[in-house]
Amino acid sequence: MTVRLKTKMHWIAMIGGLVFTATVLAEELPAGDPVEGRAIASACRACHGPDGYARVANAPHIGGEDAAYIANQMIAYRDGTRRHAAMSLVARRLDNQAIADVAAWYASHRVSTRMTRPAPEAPEQCTACHGADGIATIRNAPHIAGEASVYIATQLKAYKSGKRVNAVMSDIAAMLTDDEIRSIANWYSAVDLTIESPGN
Ligand code: HEC
Numbered sequence: 565m566t567v568r569l570k571t572k573m574h575w576i577a578m579i580g581g582l583v584f585t586a587t588v589l590a591e592e593l594p595a596g597d598p599v600e601g602r603a604i605a606s607a608c609r610a611c612h613g614p615d616g617y618a619r620v621a622n623a624p625h626i627g628g629e630d631a632a633y634i635a636n637q638m639i640a641y642r643d644g645t646r647r648h649a650a651m652s653l654v655a656r657r658l659d660n661q662a663i664a665d666v667a668a669w670y671a672s673h674r675v676s677t678r679m680t681r682p683a684p685e686a687p688e689q690c691t692a693c694h695g696a697d698g699i700a701t702i703r704n705a706p707h708i709a710g711e712a713s714v715y716i717a718t719q720l721k722a723y724k725s726g727k728r729v730n731a732v733m734s735d736i737a738a739m740l741t742d743d744e745i746r747s748i749a750n751w752y753s754a755v756d757l758t759i760e761s762p763g764n
C-alpha cells in the first residue's frame with residue numbers, strides 16, 4: 565500500500581512538472597494553408613486515409629491532431645530524429661511550407677470518441693495529457709484514441725529504449741513495465757474514434 569501510494573505520488577509530482585515542458589519547434593514554420601495541404605495529402609491517403617483515419621495497422625490516425633504536433637513529427641522524420649523508413653522518405657520530399665500546409669489540412673478535421681470501457685478505469689499516468697478517451701488535453705500532445713494497440717505499444721517501447729526521444733514521454737515510458745505498456749495500449753485502442761472532414 566505504501567509502495568503503491570509512493571508510486572502514485574511520484575507520478576503526480578512528475579506529471580505536474582512535465583505538462584509545461586512540451587517543446588514547440590513548429591512555431592518557427594510559416595502559416596499553413598489547408599487547401600494547399602489537401603492536395604499534398606494525396607501522397608498520404610494510401611496509409612493515413614483521406615481524412616486521416618489510418619488504413620494500415622502500423623500507421624497512426626492523424627486527422628484532427630494538433631497542427632504543431634503533426635508538423636513537429638514531419639520535421640523529426642525529415643531530420644532523422646524520429647526514424648521510420650517510409651515516413652522519412654515522405655518527409656524528405658516536403659519543404660517547410662508543404663509541411664505546414666499538410667499539417668493544417670489534417671488538423672482541420674474534427675475528432676470524437678465513444679468509450680467502450682468505464683472512464684474511471686483509465687490509466688491515471690496518462691489522462692492529464694491524453695485524456696481518459698485518448699483525446700489530447702494539452703497542445704503538442706497527440707490523440708491516441710483508437711490507435712492500433714501495436715502502434716501505441718511500439719511507440720512506448722521506442723521512447724523507453726531511446727529510439728524515439730521526447731522530454732516528456734521518455735521519462736514516462738521509462739517507468740512502464742512491458743505488462744503496463746500492453747494493458748495501457750489495449751485501453752486506448754479500445755476507444756472508438758470518429759474523424760470528420762471539415763466539409764461535413
Ligand atoms: C506508406 C505509408 C505511409 C505514407 C504514404 C505516409 N505515411 Fe505517415 N506514417 C506511416 C507510418 C507507418 C507511420 C508510423 C511510423 C512510426 O512508427 O514512427 C506514420 C506516421 C506519421 C506521422 C506521425 C503521427 C503520430 O501520431 O506520431 C505523421 C504526422 C504522418 N505519418 C504524416 C504523414 C503525411 C503528412 C503523409 C503524406 C505527406 C504521410 N504521413 C504519408 C505511413 C505512411
Ligand code: HEC
Pocket residue numbers: 579582583586624636687689690691692693694704705706707708715716717719720729730732733736740748
Ligand atoms: C505531461 C503530459 C503527458 C503525459 C502525462 C503522457 N503523455 Fe504521452 N505524449 C505527450 C506528448 C507531449 C507527446 C508527443 C511527444 C513527441 O513529440 O514525441 C506524447 C506522445 C505519446 C505517444 C506517441 C503517439 C503517437 O501518435 O506517436 C504515445 C503512444 C503516448 N504519448 C502515450 C502515453 C501514455 C500511454 C501515457 C501514460 C503512461 C502518456 N503518454 C502520458 C504528453 C504526455
